[in-house]
Amino acid sequence: MRKSLLPKTLLWTCIAAFVFTSCVNDSYLANPKPVSDQSFVEEFDTLNAAYSRGWRLKNRSQPIGPSNWNQTGDPQFGLDFTPYSATGGVGYIECDNFSLAPPDLNVATTLDGIISNWIISPILTIQNGDKISFYANSAYVNVGVRLQVRINTNNTSLNVGDGNDPGDFDVALLDINPFYDLAPPVGFPTGWTKFTATVYGLTKPTAGRFALRYYHDHGQTYDPANGTADCVGLDRLEYTSIK
Secondary structure (H helix, E strand, C coil), rough: CCCCHHHHHHHHHHHHHHHHHHHHCCCHHCCCCCCCCEEEEEEECCCCHHHHHHCCCEEEEEEEEECEECCCCCCCCCCCCCCCCCCCCCCCEEHHHEEEEECCCCCCCCCCCEEEEECCCCCCCCCHHHHHHHHECCCCCCCCCCCCEEEEEECCCCCCCCCCCCCCCCEEEECCCCCCCCCCCCCCCEEEEEEEECCCCCCCEEEEEEEEEECCCCEECCCCHHHHCCCCCEEEEEEECCC
């Protein structure tokens, strides 16, 4: 009785396939392609130029007011301080307590509200060890200015939530003056001061965004006697990729 050669043929085919796949170079799995240098400098000399480079502004204060990040401060006050650096235009951006709607003076009010005003970066590939540095300033003492650096590594959206909710920007890398101290050296600086945040906690390079958030969970309209929130300025932001 003739024996079938089919089982042996299948066996040798499987062995050949195993040997072939074992020899395939899969080093790319262990050594992912290096991330291109994401480093850049943003002077914020004009908001139009920053917008063209991918920056976006979002006011999600409750109740929301008329002010956003701008180049000249609130129109009734003008510039609050000299730019740290300028290559053209005004040279820095500013956000103030008019992010909140002013109270109705005809109605009893505590003047409380939540300031949550964001300037959001372009999309970039974020890695552990990347650094975000910038210069910040506040115009007045006896005000509870707070500024956060947050990242969105969930996706590349602009979802910054509302009020206290940070949306997809759920990782805080830096929280400046979280207890709303009223004056330096504990409180927010009243001269240009450099701050640096370092990215951490990622499992791999991730496409996302970072943002700076002018934040006050009990923000009030301008009332310097009670140490309320006021203006904050930003200048010369630098994103530095790890080498």
